[in-house]
Amino acid sequence: MAIELSIKNIDNGGGPFGAVIVKDGVVVAASGNSVTNDNDPTAHAEVNTIRAAAKKLGTFDLSGCEIYSSCEPCPMCLGAIYWSGIKRVVFASDRYSAASAGFSDEMIYNEITLGNHERTISMEQGLSVEGEKVFEVWEKYPGKIPY
Amino acid sequence: MAIELSIKNIDNGGGPFGAVIVKDGVVVAASGNSVTNDNDPTAHAEVNTIRAAAKKLGTFDLSGCEIYSSCEPCPMCLGAIYWSGIKRVVFASDRYSAASAGFSDEMIYNEITLGNHERTISMEQGLSVEGEKVFEVWEKYPGKIPY
Numbered sequence: 663m664a665i666e667l668s669i670k671n672i673d674n675g676g677g678p679f680g681a682v683i684v685k686d687g688v689v690v691a692a693s694g695n696s697v698t699n700d701n702d703p704t705a706h707a708e709v710n711t712i713r714a715a716a717k718k719l720g721t722f723d724l725s726g727c728e729i730y731s732s733c734e735p736c737p738m739c740l741g742a743i744y745w746s747g748i749k750r751v752v753f754a755s756d757r758y759s760a761a762s763a764g765f766s767d768e769m770i771y772n773e774i775t776l777g778n779h780e781r782t783i784s785m786e787q788g789l790s791v792e793g794e795k796v797f798e799v800w801e802k803y804p805g806k807i808p809y
Numbered sequence: 810m811a812i813e814l815s816i817k818n819i820d821n822g823g824g825p826f827g828a829v830i831v832k833d834g835v836v837v838a839a840s841g842n843s844v845t846n847d848n849d850p851t852a853h854a855e856v857n858t859i860r861a862a863a864k865k866l867g868t869f870d871l872s873g874c875e876i877y878s879s880c881e882p883c884p885m886c887l888g889a890i891y892w893s894g895i896k897r898v899v900f901a902s903d904r905y906s907a908a909s910a911g912f913s914d915e916m917i918y919n920e921i922t923l924g925n926h927e928r929t930i931s932m933e934q935g936l937s938v939e940g941e942k943v944f945e946v947w948e949k950y951p952g953k954i955p956y
Binding site: 675792 | 812815816819820822824825844845847848849850851853856859860863864867868869870871879880881883884885886887888889890891892893894895896897898899900901902903906907909910911913916917918920921922925930931932933934935936937939940941943944946947948950952953954955956
């Protein structure tokens with residue numbers, strides 16, 4: 663179903679990716695990639711589907727769900743999967759096939775494993791003391807919802 | 810500004826994070842984390858701000874922009890930064906401070922550097938031949954927009 667969706671998505675003007683989220687054997691959400699259609703660089707199939715499933719289930723916690731993707735999730739999408747609590751991922755093509763088709767998945771995997779000062783983008787730390795104080799405010803805040 | 814936003818965001822019921830995107834010295838977008846308020850596990854400050862900036866500028870390509878974050882971006886957000894084309898990141902606190910405050914950023918960095926079969930979540934590949942054929946369809950599609 664994720665693969666079928668990825669092919670349909672090309673004709674819809676989107677990237678060649680599709681994803682489906684299932685809970686207890688029932689499809690909760692399915693979506694293609696809509697980066698170019700929505701002018702949203704985060705609108706990968708997996709992110710779109712996680713957002714739709716969370717909205718449908720009324721919770722940010724998708725533990726108990728599984729995600730099926732036409733391609734191995736990129737680091738952004740894999741990060742989203744961890745934050746969502748999803749524990750099982752099934753994918754068809756992989757980061758190397760995606761790279762051959764012109765997508766940056768493999769490059770980003772390589773970049774993320776590097777230290778902050780070794781990357782092709784500039785990363786600088788500043789006001790770290792002030793930044794850390796925010797977590798002290800958070801820890802004292804009585805109404806906080808852990809996620 | 811990102812730090813101030815992260816503190817305000819706690820009082821607004823969100824996570825203790827804020828981000829600001831700047832282009833040519835002008836603020837394009839600013840947002841806190843809204844995971845719990847929006848029931849969206851992808852709604853980190855950086856992702857929210859990237860989505861808002863892309864919408865405002867009417868493009869998925871934010872090259873030429875810089876992002877300032879109250880905390881080191883997690884792998885999901887760092888992936889989003891790469892996909893957006895942003896080349897400069899400035900952050901205050903880091904993944905280790907975030908971990909001390911109960912957030913999973915450091916854990917997810919560690920997981921992403923592992924192979925697919927070494928992770929705490931299950932990752933399986935299936936229908937890889939069918940999956941790879943999707944990229945053949947994509948490469949032949951005349952209307953495709955690279956991103």
